[in-house]
Amino acid sequence: MLFQIYLSVQLGAAGLGLMQLISSVGVLAMTLGSAGVRVAAMYLTAEEYGRGRTGGVRSAVSHCMTYGLILSTVAGLLLVRLAPWLAETWIADIRAVPSLKLLGLFLPISCLTSIMTGYFTACGKIRQMVFIELGERLASVALTVFFLRCWAGSSVERACCAIFGGSAVTCAGSFFVMYGIYCADRRHFKPKPENLHMGRRLFRLCVPLAVNEYLRSGLSTLENLLIPQGLRKNGASGETAMSTYGIIHGMVFPVITFASVILYSLSDVLVPELARCRATGDRSRILYLTDRCLRLGLVFAAAVAGLLCTLAEPLGQLLYHNAEAGRYILFFAPMVLVLYLDAIVDGMHKGLGQQLHCVRYNTLTSLLDVLFLFFLLPRYGINGFLFSFIITHLINFYLSLRRLIHVTGYQIALPFTLKVPVLALAAILPIRLLGRCGPVTVVTTLLLGGMYLVLLALLLTLTNTFSSADLHWLQSLRPSRTA
Numbered sequence: 441m442l443f444q445i446y447l448s449v450q451l452g453a454a455g456l457g458l459m460q461l462i463s464s465v466g467v468l469a470m471t472l473g474s475a476g477v478r479v480a481a482m483y484l485t486a487e488e489y490g491r492g493r494t495g496g497v498r499s500a501v502s503h504c505m506t507y508g509l510i511l512s513t514v515a516g517l518l519l520v521r522l523a524p525w526l527a528e529t530w531i532a533d534i535r536a537v538p539s540l541k542l543l544g545l546f547l548p549i550s551c552l553t554s555i556m557t558g559y560f561t562a563c564g565k566i567r568q569m570v571f572i573e574l575g576e577r578l579a580s581v582a583l584t585v586f587f588l589r590c591w592a593g594s595s596v597e598r599a600c601c602a603i604f605g606g607s608a609v610t611c612a613g614s615f616f617v618m619y620g621i622y623c624a625d626r627r628h629f630k631p632k633p634e635n636l637h638m639g640r641r642l643f644r645l646c647v648p649l650a651v652n653e654y655l656r657s658g659l660s661t662l663e664n665l666l667i668p669q670g671l672r673k674n675g676a677s678g679e680t681a682m683s684t685y686g687i688i689h690g691m692v693f694p695v696i697t698f699a700s701v702i703l704y705s706l707s708d709v710l711v712p713e714l715a716r717c718r719a720t721g722d723r724s725r726i727l728y729l730t731d732r733c734l735r736l737g738l739v740f741a742a743a744v745a746g747l748l749c750t751l752a753e754p755l756g757q758l759l760y761h762n763a764e765a766g767r768y769i770l771f772f773a774p775m776v777l778v779l780y781l782d783a784i785v786d787g788m789h790k791g792l793g794q795q796l797h798c799v800r801y802n803t804l805t806s807l808l809d810v811l812f813l814f815f816l817l818p819r820y821g822i823n824g825f826l827f828s829f830i831i832t833h834l835i836n837f838y839l840s841l842r843r844l845i846h847v848t849g850y851q852i853a854l855p856f857t858l859k860v861p862v863l864a865l866a867a868i869l870p871i872r873l874l875g876r877c878g879p880v881t882v883v884t885t886l887l888l889g890g891m892y893l894v895l896l897a898l899l900l901t902l903t904n905t906f907s908s909a910d911l912h913w914l915q916s917l918r919p920s921r922t923a
Contacts, residue, residue, distance in 0.1 A: 443581050444694045445759050447603065450588055453683035453762075455596045456690030457668065461531045462600055464664040466519075466543040471657035473515030474551045476649025477508040479711065479790055480642055481558035486712030487719050494629040497563075499638045501622065504555050507642060512551035519544030530665055535597035539604050546608035553611055556618040562712040568621060576614040580607045648796045655799065659806035663813055664689070667825055670817025684822060691760050692768040696776055699744045703737060703780050707787025714791025723849075726792070730850045733784050738860050739906055741780035743896055746864035748773035750871050750892045754885040771826065775833065777861065782837045785844050797843050805836040859905055867896040 448456055481504040488496030519526075523540035527533060560569040584606030592598035668685045710733065717725045748755075748769055756766020789798050809832040816824025844850065871892045878884050900906040 441694060441698050443584075444690070446585070448691055448760055451596060451599055453686040453690070455599065455686070457683060457686030458531070458533055458536065458596060459600050459603060460686065460689045461533075461664060461668070462536045462539045462543075462604070464661045465526055465530060465536075465540060466604070468657045468661040469515050469519040469543065469547060470512075470550055471653045472518075473512030473547050474508055474554060474653075475511050476646045476653055477504050477511075477551065478554040478558045479649055480504060480645040481555045482562045482711050483645060483715050483790070484638070484641060485559050485562035486715040496638070497559075498626055498629045500642075501555070501559055503638045503642050504558075505552060507646070508551045508555050509548055512548040516544040516547035519547065532669070536600070538597060539600040542601060542604050542608060546612065549612045549615055550608070553615040553618070556615060556622060559622060560618065561709065563625075565621075566709070569618070572614055572617050576610045579613065580610040583609060648799055651799050656802045656806055659803075659810055663806070663809050666810065666813040666817065670813055670824070671821060673818035674821040687762065687765050688768055688825075691762065691765045692772060695755060695759070695765075695769055696748060696772050697779065699740075700780050700783055703740065703783045704787075706733065706737075707783050710784070710787040711791040714788060715793075718792055726848055727850060730788065730844065730848045733788070734781065734850070735853070735856065736906075737781050737784045738777070738857065739900065741777045742860045742864040743893065744780065745773050745776035745861075746868045746896060747889055747892055748776060749868050750875065751885055751889055754875070754880045754888070757880050758882060758885060772829075775830065778833050778837045782833070782840060785837070785840045788844055788848075789840065792844075792847055794843060794847060798840070801836055801839040801843075804839075805832045808832050808835065856905065859903065860900075863899045863903065863905065864896060867892055867899060871895065 447459070451459060481501060484500035484504070485497050488494070488500055520541050523537045523544065524534075526540055527536040557569060557573075560566070584603050587602030587606055588599055592602045664685075671684055710729065714726060714729065717723075717729075752770035752773060753763070753766040755769055756762055756764070759765070786798070809828050812828035812832070813825060816828060820827075845852070871888055874891070875884070875888045897906075
């Protein structure tokens with residue numbers, strides 16, 4: 441988050457917009473080169489661990505790495521070859537060419553790193569993975585800052601290369617560390633059992649995952665490219681359109697999704713856990729996890745949404761010195777309830793083998809998003825984008841949640857579901873009124889945020905919405921190891 445703020449100062453809103461568009465094309469290439477192999481590696485490894493077959497883990501990782509290396513190499517070479525055309529036609533900025541070529545060269549190593557993270561997650565090596573990823577992030581920031589200060593200068597083209605280059609180099613270092621740990625683990629694995637049919641199982645998983653990710657990433661990239669183009673058609677200049685896009689995607693979204701890293705981590709842990717439960721037929725455990733995660737996920741999402749509503753304008757001023765960013769943070773804050781819970785539901789679907797249904801829902805809502813942006817942006821400008829974002833995310837969450845309820849048999853506690861947002865709103869109103877009485881400073885912002893959290897915690901406790909049993913359960917969470 442701090443690094444994103446630094447980049448916003450170095451690149452400006454328009455530079456952030458260009459960086460986000462390059463990143464969007466890079467994500468599409470990474471998706472084409474990985475084709476669901478990370479989730480497949482996590483799922484297959486968890487299944488083999490759940491059955492006590494460490495030799496099967498060796499087979500799962502080997503198949504996934506071979507599959508991922510071939511696809512990612514092809515995708516990387518295509519990205520390098522097509523970089524000039526993509527920059528001119530898709531991004532409409534030739535300065536993106538060097539960054540796209542750099543992403544293509546490092547794409548295979550990025551794919552292999554994602555497979556290793558799937559293995560580490562499935563095996564319960566969460567702490568080791570956290571330390572490795574933390575080291576990677578810190579090294580990436582340090583290397584990028586060095587490139588920006590000593591090489592990039594005032595060139596946006598070089599600045600983008602510095603950002604993606606720093607990330608790529610440290611990602612390679614992270615892979616070699618994780619692969620070394622995996623090789624050490626592999627020495628203790630038992631021989632591979634017969635008749636695992638690992639190739640068939642891999643393709644059975646990867647085909648629906650790949651279709652889902654191809655469609656979703658392709659449509660997401662198209663959405664991102666349509667936004668600045670649609671704003672231009674609405675009358676904005678190229679620089680203004682890129683700046684607006686940069687404010688929303690480069691400033692606002694990092695703020696509203698900042699706390700979601702906790703839920704995405706929980707989602708990653710849920711995939712192997714639910715896969716093991718599904719493999720052993722433990723439906724009571726599946727229902728228990730569904731109830732706990734959705735209830736506490738709602739409490740967490742409501743707390744974050746309320747905090748963003750309370751501090752929206754101060755955050756825009758203090759982080760970016762941009763009042764427009766504060767207004768957009770306030771607008772998107774209520775959507776945190778949907779975005780955060782959707783992260784948990786998505787993880788559950790992957791663990792329960794519901795990938796095909798995710799393909800249908802994501803394809804439908806992404807197609808709707810593209811259609812909305814294509815027709816609404818030229819006429820209504822940024823309001824068309826805001827409308828599209830809300831409607832499509834609500835539809836996707838509704839369909840995903842309905843499927844989860846059908847699969848698990850879970851029944852939503854409606855009084856609890858309604859009470860949590862009401863309590864958050866009750867805590868927001870007095871703190872927002874109090875915040876208007878004084879100047880915007882770091883100290884007052886921290887005080888207001890602390891007062892909101894204390895008031896919300898008091899309301900949740902007094903109404904027994906968040907109990908001591910919930911706290912004990914959270915404290916007892918540990919990544920399970922079955923080997």
